[in-house]
Amino acid sequence: MPVTSEDTGVWGSDIFAEMLRGLGVKYVALNPGSSFRGLHDSLVNKLGNRDPQMLLCLHEEHAVAIAHGYAKVTGEPLAVILHSNVGLMHGSMSIFNAWCDRVPMLVYGATGPVDAALRRPWIDWLHTCRDQGALIRNYVKWDDQPGSMEAALESMLRADVIARTEPTGPTYVSFDVSIQEKKHAEAPALPDFSRFRPPLPAAPSAEGVAQAAALLTQAKRPVVLAGRVSRDPVDWARRVALVEALGAEVLTDIRIGASFPTDHPQHRGKPSFFIDDVSGEVLRQADVILSLDWLDLAGTLKLAGKLEARVIQASLDHQLHNGWGMEHQALPALDLHLACAPDVATHALADALGVGGGDAPADLPVKPAFDAPAEETPLDIMTLAGALGQGLDGICASMVRLPLGWAGESWHFRHPLDFLGYDGGGGIGSGPGMLIGAALALKDSDRLPVAVLGDGDFMMAASAFWTAAHYGTPFLAVVSNNQSFYNDEVHQERVAVERNRPVENKWIGQRIGDPDIDIAAVARAQGCEGIGPVSTAGELVEAVRKGIEMVKAGKSVVIDAHVQPGYNPNMVAGLTRSE
Structure with a gap:
């Protein structure tokens, strides 16, 4: 907990922080930046780092992905703060994912002083944009860069209403650092938040x-x-x-x-x-x-x-x-x-049609559709599903993420939280952050958050797992490690066949090997529990059961599962279909 602060007056960012609390925001995901140093101070020293609680992330893309995963579980927006233009550019890929996936999100930014006379030499000029929202305007529902405290309060209300209104999506508001750091004689009255809610859903005629x-x-x-x-x-x-x-x-x-x-x-x-x-x-x-x-x-x-x-x-x-x-x-x-x-x-x-309400879905243990493979069976994308199901037997799990080559027939979903879907925009590297956000939302439930991540997806965002370990966010991640960007091997094979060139070369520039990456060690380096590598069905079952016990003890667990390259046949057909 932060050291208790004496009252030193009212600063602009204090008012922004109180607005976040009034909007019901539970968490704020961020990577620190000087452009919002005032708001950072207010969240810690004015609000005591609670309601909302700060989530320190090691990259802005992870911060947005965490908000994405949280919204997929709750349907509620989590706040993200991005440092000036550079942080916004880092986070833009994940914002695009959220936009394509139609999830609500409150993204806040900051800019150096718009008034050039107030800028510090060099750095404030680098981090000031005339129209910062233009960077992402095409894939957010609404954005604003208010020029006064009064305008900023209205912008925060409007952004919240728009983000939550169907069809939902991310919004962006950028605060001038000068407004954040201005001292006020007294705090303005906060709005009646109950009067700034999304409109009732539109009914069909x-x-x-x-x-x-x-x-x-x-x-x-x-x-x-x-x-x-x-x-x-x-x-x-x-x-x-x-x-x-x-x-x-x-x-x-x-x-x-x-x-x-x-x-x-x-x-x-x-x-x-x-x-x-x-x-x-x-x-x-x-x-x-x-x-x-x-x-x-x-x-x-x-x-x-x-x-x-x-x-x-x-x-x-x-x-x-x-x-x-x-x-x-x-x-x-x-x-x-x-x-x-x-x-x-x-x-x-x-x-x-006079149809009743139906029966509420129950929270049931996982139901794999594939039989458990023999213990000595080498892992591929199909046998991994069977072994994972055997290891999770009796567990009520939420599958947060599944890899591109997953066989849809391998698993049954019987509840809206049994599976949360893909990333929306195809932006690889979002899986770890989305898993952490979903696990955060499921933390007080009886569901075990589980994700099957690709090795490329894992490595693009491996440092996101530090945030999970730091905040004690339990989950089980299985990395389906085929040691390749295999999706592109499929495409290179197709091009080679069309051009009558050697298919055997499809792996060049795709394989992630020589040296192999120790996925479990990378996870341990972030403070998580790392298991593996495992390469047979029996080893994976044992690893999953061991991992479940660690998750129940509050740990973030990553299993490195070495699988043979390949997709389910329907996936390959879809990827290579020209019509």
Whole structure:
């Protein structure tokens, strides 16, 4: 705990700190910087480093990724503070991930004095931008650089409301260091925070609900694409009840987390990055398709082939599309668009059809779909899943992250917290931070946070694990270590085949070896528990069981699992498909 401070007056940053507390922010993730030295002091010496508590990170990208993982569990924004233009540039990749993943986040920055007469020589000039928000304006919902204390308070309120409003996303407010460090005769009255809340969710029109209900009830082969929906168990239960009442088939997507029980008799195919043959056939036979904010609806329907189905979309995502990025994907052809959040549409349709609330999902032990491999079996991406499931037997776990080559059919998800999805923007290096943020959110729950990370993802952000160890954040991370940037080996093989060149050279510039990296030692160097390397199914089962006991004792645990290079067949087909 910080040393108790005597009252030395009211400073601008004290007011900002009180605003963060009033907004209900529990944590502030940051890497220190002089541009917000005033706010740093206020968080420690004015608020006592509680409500919010500071989370010291060793890189700005990790700070944002931690906020990302936290929001995926809670649906609530965690605050991040980035040092001037340089910290913002460091954190920009993770902000892009959060933007693509549509998660709420409060990002705060700072700039050297806008008034040039107040700048210190050299460093303040380097760290002052005329329009700092321009660096990330294309992938945040809103940004501002207020010029006074009064304007700053309003900006903080507005940023919070906008970040939390569907479709959610990150916002950015940059504070002039001069405003932070100005002394005030007295503190201004803080706003009534209860009067600055997000608007009530927009409801679809009665006409639209009636049309959708009619299409779905008249359909002989309805299909529901369960996409970017909430983690709320109430929404989950109603979604399942609606599907059961319609007799619909359901597809899910491994990029966006658990949205429907995958062991349900009406679930088809497997959650994956690309639809498999079973999913494609389900879509081709459908006469009505209900998309609940499905990620890349047009691309999925294109991959399925010739379709005859009427398509209903429930989504607000169009409100975030702009001309800079293409993360909005291709434009789908729709027969009916309900411009509302997908869960709002689900409840409205269920109400219209007289469907009840359904049964709340239970927190159950993990349910692997693969049999446990023999102990001496060498690990690959498929046998790793079976061995991990055997090691976690009887444990209620949240799978925070799974690697690119994961086989979606290897694991069943039966609760909205059973799996949290991918990173949103494909920015490798986000996995460790997102795991830490999710584990922080799950710390007081009965769930064990688990992640399977790639070795490249781990090494890009290995120092993030220091923050986990420092704050006593328990989790189990298994590094699927194929000693390669294998995704690019797949692409290099395809290019070599097309050009009739040696496929045997695909590993050059991709393999992470000579020397091999001691993943467990890297984890121990950050203060975590490191186990391994292990290379057989039996060794992994033993390591996981040992790791669970360490996690129960409050430790952050990393297991180095050496796996043979390779992906599940559907993943390879999707990555190399040209149409």
